[in-house]
Amino acid sequence: DAGVTQSPTHLIKTRGQQVTLRCSPKSGHDTVSWYQQALGQGPQFIFQYYEEEERQRGNFPDRFSGHQFPNYSSELNVNALLLGDSALYLCASSWDRTRRPDYGYTFGSGTRLTVV
Amino acid sequence: EDQVTQSPEALRLQEGESSSLNCSYTVSGLRGLFWYRQDPGKGPEFLFTLYSAGEEKEKERLKATLTKKESFLHITAPKPEDSATYLCAVQAKSDFGNEKLTFGTGTRLTIIP
Numbered sequence: 001d002a003g004v005t006q007s008p009t010h011l012i013k014t015r016g017q018q019v020t021l022r023c024s025p026k027s028g029h030d031t032v033s034w035y036q037q038a039l040g041q042g043p044q045f046i047f048q049y050y051e052e053e054e055r056q057r058g059n060f061p062d063r064f065s066g067h068q069f070p071n072y073s074s075e076l077n078v079n080a081l082l083l084g085d086s087a088l089y090l091c092a093s094s095w096d097r098t099r100r101p102d103y104g105y106t107f108g109s110g111t112r113l114t115v116v
Numbered sequence: 117e118d119q120v121t122q123s124p125e126a127l128r129l130q131e132g133e134s135s136s137l138n139c140s141y142t143v144s145g146l147r148g149l150f151w152y153r154q155d156p157g158k159g160p161e162f163l164f165t166l167y168s169a170g171e172e173k174e175k176e177r178l179k180a181t182l183t184k185k186e187s188f189l190h191i192t193a194p195k196p197e198d199s200a201t202y203l204c205a206v207q208a209k210s211d212f213g214n215e216k217l218t219f220g221t222g223t224r225l226t227i228i229p
Contacts, residue, residue: 004159033216042120042203042219043160056216090159092217104150105217107159 002027004108006091012114013081021076021111025093031055032074033105034066035090043090049074050096081115088112118143122204122220129194130228137189137223139204147215149187151180152203154222160203163189194227201225 005024013019025032031050035043045058049068063079072093078085089112092105121140129135141149148167152160164173166182173180177198179190189202201224205217 035217035219040221042205042221043217045216045218048216058216088157092159104152104162104165106162107152109157109159112157 004091004093004106006089006108006111008111009109010112010114012116015081015083015115017081018077018079019081019113021078021089021091021113023074023076023091023093023108025072025074025091026106029093029095029106030072031094031096032068032072033092033094034074034076035092036060037088037090037110039087046076078113083115086113086115118206118208118218120204120206120218120220122202122223124223125221126224126226128226128228129191131195132193134190134192134194136191137202137225139187139189139220140185141187141204141206142185143206143208143218145209146206147209148207149182150205150207150217151187151189152205154201154203191225194225196227196229199225199227
């Protein structure tokens with residue numbers, strides 16, 4: 001059973017550029033959340049998608065946007081990249097509560113984004 | 117605002133030397149407290165979810181406990197392969213189940229052979 005798959009694994013971008021990160025959730029999961037993890041820090045919540053809509057959002061600027069597709073996969077887009085956007089970007093999937101009990105989020109291995 | 121504080125930041129133990137990691141939290145109605153293990157360059161790996169004070173869960177050499185203000189992750193007779201960063205996170209109650217997780221900064225555990 002495949003877990004959460006993220007692509008690419010590593011990425012180097014220049015300040016001001018735009019980037020798109022991709023996530024395929026674990027089989028059977030319908031909710032996708034994105035987190036940003038700076039070096040030596042815990043993951044910070046960016047936003048969550050369910051039924052192709054953004055359901056919750058953390059304290060991140062509008063430069064961060066996302067999308068969820070009918071097959072539950074998701075994209076994270078970041079515009080006008082800043083040096084401070086360099087981090088490990090994690091995708092986590094789960095079942096919606098109304099359908100399944102909560103056994104914790106399943107995380108992917110992340111995309112390491114470096115902005116130069 | 118939900119907050120999670122983990123201590124110590126780093127811990128070095130000899131193989132077989134038992135210890136505990138602490139996670140203090142404040143949350144507006146706790147739905148669940150989560151423990152994850154994270155290896156370098158990898159995503160967090162789920163260990164436990166605790167839902168109410170007094171609850172305990174065990175897995176191999178790890179045991180997690182929960183009070184109304186903090187959680188402990190007890191490591192008994194650790195082995196070098198237990199070396200990792202251990203993350204604690206809380207999830208608040210809300211109208212829908214999959215509320216965001218608020219993480220601490222983690223405890224970096226090193227087990228010396």
